[in-house]
Amino acid sequence: MKQSGATLASQREQANRAVRTADILIVGGGLSGSMLAVQLLRQPGKRQILIVETRSELGRGEAYSATETGHTLNGNAARMSVEPDNSDDLTRWLDHYISAGGWPESAEQQVPVAELFPPRGVFGLYVQQRLAEAQALGATYGSSLEHVREEAVDLQSSDFGVRITLKDGKQLQGKFGVLATGMFPAARTPQRESSGLNAAAVDPWDVRSMGQLDPLAKVLIIGAGLTMVDAVVSLQQAGHRGPIEVFSRHGLLPHVRRQPPAWVDFLAEDHGIRSTRQLLRKVREQCQQAMAQGIDWQAPLDTVRAHIGRLWNQASDVQRRQFVRHVRPWWESHHHRSPPLSAELLARRVKEGRLSIHAASYQGLEVLPTGQVQIRVRRRGEAEPSYVIGDALINSSGIEYDWRRVDRPLPKQLLTRGLIRPGPLALGIAAHASGALLDAQGNVSKRLFAMGPPLRGMWWESTAVTDVASQAKALAERLVSQR
Structure with a gap:
């Protein structure tokens, strides 16, 4: 049947409404995406910014959505400013926040504010306040920021712009697109060829679920980095009193972060170091x-x-x-050192005989009919595997940087389309020094950029607050100067 002109016009109008347009599309509304938005909103000129983020709040992401005060930053306030040109910014904000009655537990530490290790949830409030201030300033220029609460599942890029497809089928069109996806914690990231580890494991930050365990349960933890430290804090806050066994390939624990005096910048004086x-x-x-x-x-x-x-x-x-x-x-x-209070907790658990560290590589698991978990590990120096049974298991194996292993729609689609390629040593994704992405053939994109953890392969350290803040400022200036 032939459609009327009015019907076709209506369909075209609906299609146009389904594609929202903006100047800059940011995928990810955690620290990276929010800091980029802050820097863009501070730039004179009118521009529309859309941030695609599944969480209900911007500025928190995986790292700063924690609600337990025991989950703290692993750097003190003096090291964690989001202002590249003002290292005291967090210290001053935190001083006002505490004076106004926030984080009353901080008084127990009896150290200067600059030396405090704030809870991650409090740091998230700090990021959100800086974002709100930037939005107010941007509004005076005619700029706007909008949070699109949905998942980006596909992306297409051309010389003229970027189009993002959302999970609900709607599309966003922008002059530029930025992948500010943050980190993919192994404990919360579906992985291709999964061993089933996450399906059998308790979330390292889920204190409520840990509270449902028998307080005397034997808990096995895979990985000995900072996620493990958080997991032990979570168990303590859940009232766990049983044994904890930690397995990692090298059996190394994070050192405690101290506040040493300044030392001469010896590498600035010696550029001959290469290897x-x-x-x-x-x-x-x-x-x-x-x-x-x-x-x-x-x-x-x-x-x-x-x-x-x-x-x-x-x-x-x-x-x-x-x-x-x-x-x-x-x-x-x-x-990547542990905050002092968390390190003290670990030291107490070791001294009490409740926490033990094993140098052993994880090789697989089996959920037993009893509901217990049996893991297979190969201990250092041994040729044959060993089997360890526990009442509960936690995956604290850190961050998944290889995008080929991340079983999420957007990374898979970007790789399939050839819009990205793995970074050096499969760490993150490849990019030009400007942050512009390299496609499968090595061509530098004119419209698609990345910042933060996805650029791990370029800079090795691309996850710390100071790294992200500096990258956000540089990329914002670059995007504003381009057409």
Whole structure:
């Protein structure tokens, strides 16, 4: 049957309404996406920004949606400002927040505000306030920000713009698109060829579910990084009093973060360091000098942080592989350190004999008819696997950076379309130094960018608050200057 002109016109109008347009589309409304929006809104000029985020709130993401006060930042306030040009911003905000009656538990620590390790939920409030202030400023320029609460499941890019398809079938069209997807925690991320680990495991941050366990249950934890630290805090807050066994390949725990004095930036004075071996030799030398003077070894190590991007970027693929294979576990445990109160809790559990660390690689699991979980591990130095039975299991194996393994619609579609390709060593996705993505053929996109954790392969450290804040400012300036 032939359709009338009025019907066709109505269908075209509905189709046009289904495609919303904006200047900039941001996928991800956690720290990365929110900080980019802040920097864009502060730029003079009128622009429309849409952030696609499934959560009900912007500014929190995975990391800062925690509601338990025991889940804190792993850096003190002086290190965690979202303002690249003002390192005291969080300290001042936190001082006002505490003075107004927020976070009363902070008084128990009896240290200066700059040395406090705020709960992640409190830090999320800080990010949200800076975003609200930027929205108010942007409105004076005629700019706007809108939260599209939906999941992005597909994306297409051309020389003229970016189109995003949402789970509900609606589409967004923008001049530029930015992947600010944040991190994919292994404990919460569906993975291709899954071993079933997550299906059998308790969420590391779910205190309510842990409260349903027998208080004396034997809990097995896979992974010994900061997620494990959070898991132990969660168990403690849930009233757990039973044994905890932690299994990780190297059996290394995060060191506690202390507040060492300033140390000379020795890498700024020596640009001759190229290889992993040279870097390790120099760092050990500086740490030994510090300890000989009675100064914490963390002082010289902390100066390395500012140069990691440069060193990683100039390294060859062979050198990067050497670092990941031989140095990474020690880098993670020495650099990604535990907040003091959490470290104290772990130390108490070890001293009480309730927490033990095993150097063993996880190989698989079986849920027994009793409801218990049996894991298969290969202990270091042993050829044959061992079997360990526990009443509950927690996956604390960290972050999944290989987008080929993330079983979510958008990463899969981007890879299928050839709009992205894996980053160096399959860490995140490949991009130009400007943040513009590289497609499967290595072409630099004119319209599609990324920032934060997806750029792990480019900079190695691309997840810390200071990294994200600096990238957000640089990318905002770049997007505003382009047409």
